[in-house]
Amino acid sequence: MSSTIIAVLGTLAGAVVAGLMQQLTTARAERAAQAERRRQALVEAVPGLLAALVEYRGHQYMRLRSLQEHVPETPEERKARYASRGAVTHAMDRLYMATRDQALLDAAQAAMDTTFAFEPHDRTDDAVGEQAREAHSAFRLRAAVYVYDHR
Template identity: 30%
Template structure:
């Protein structure tokens, strides 16, 4: 009788221990999966912002160049419309980045690249000013990508 009771208790304890191991393994798997999904979403936010800012920088430079070259009004208006669309496209990935990434360096670099890209609009007085603004925005873009790469590598 004692032997049977010990066998039953041993079986129950074995089932409990085995269940706990399986539960821990499942929890670990969920944590790893969640971390990987979050990392992918962060990478997507960074990539989308970098692309949107590049598109806007190009649109703003083309618009400024057209103004400086005194392009026809319909061309300038078309470029103005394009720059409005590309500026609007910056908002979504910037918001996603702010929600998904709390790192101060990445956020500061994102703010800087957006600010300097938007500032191209204020450099339409000369070709030199336009080129300088464009180069400053390109450098800020590279700094942003590098800061994000360091953050995502950890």
């Protein structure tokens, strides 16, 4: 009788341990899947912001050239330039939803701020454009390091 009780207790203990191990494994797998989803969201958000920054700088550069050549901006060109600025803001919002890493967000903000600092009506020299490109590159590098270090 005592051997039967010991066998039943052993079976119950084994079932409890197996259940706990299954729960731990499931929780670990869920955390890994969630981390991969976050990483993938970041992998999508970063190039989106980089592309939007390039697009906006392109519009600003074309506006500067038009001013230098005394060519007035058309309503369509203005609308496209404003839309590209909005695309930068939208891309930045997506980045904020993809990460809480403050250093990465700071690098993105610096890239955005230096890009927005280039205003064609100021007839800004190439230094501002160079600063924007440098901030863009710094953000790209910071993001790449972050993505590959958080695999």
